[in-house]
Amino acid sequence: MSLDKFPINFGKMEDITGLPPEYHDLERVNKFNLQIVEISNNLFDHLRTIAQSPTADTHDTEESSTSTQQKNLHHALARSAKDGAQLLDPDDTLGTALEKYGTAQERIGECRYKMDSEISLNFYQPFYATLHTQIQGAMKARANVKSARLSLDAAKNRYKSVRQERIEAARLEVEQAEDQFVAAVEEATTNLAHLVNAQLTFHLEACKALEEVVQDIEEMQIKQESLYR
Secondary structure, rough: OHHHHHOOOOOOOOOOOOOOOOHHHHHHHHHHHHHHHHHHHHHHHHHHHHHOOOOOOOOOHHHHHHHOOOOOOHHHHHHHHHHHHOOOOOOOOOOHHHHHHHHHHHHHHHHHHHHHHHHHHHHHHHHHHHHHHHHHHHHHHHHHHHHHHHHHHHHHHOOOOOHHHHHHHHHHHHHHHHHHHHHHHHHHHHHHHHHHHHHHHHHHHHHHHHHHHHHHHHHHHHHHHHOOO
């Protein structure tokens, strides 16, 4: 980062050491990150609820291996649909439709479970760490920069000139604060990309599963209607 981005003027009592445009941009990014804190905390509460939710029917040894994945609405819908299908005749159209619907919901449930896990691992945990460690450090550095700038401006006003080594020290401190902000923002952006990709994968897989089952059910519906005409 070039040092000539820091305008420093002399000769007037009201002169103020300027900060580069990038620094002010990062100030706005910091405000956004603080808003994300609340969102990420809500996400953590949701994921923690999922992780602590009770599994279903662990008394059955055969089902115990899959019970750990009965953690979302789609798994519940799948189980209800398949249970309903078992109550009907194997050749019954409704039973067949329920079985297909249950299978589709199982697929969606697996995708949702995977999405939640990936969001927790690749987004929440590192993003939470970024927000509560790196960004806090960057905020402290920002305060130090402001303090250093005030000290420099006070010296300028007192003596109407500043020695070259003091100017360089102030510039370097501002650059350090900028670098910390940039690093924090880059990591946060990477974590956000993980979040979006996990959600995109889930919705694409869910859409694919539903498209397949709706075609099957529509064909059954047409066939069923033709039997009563």
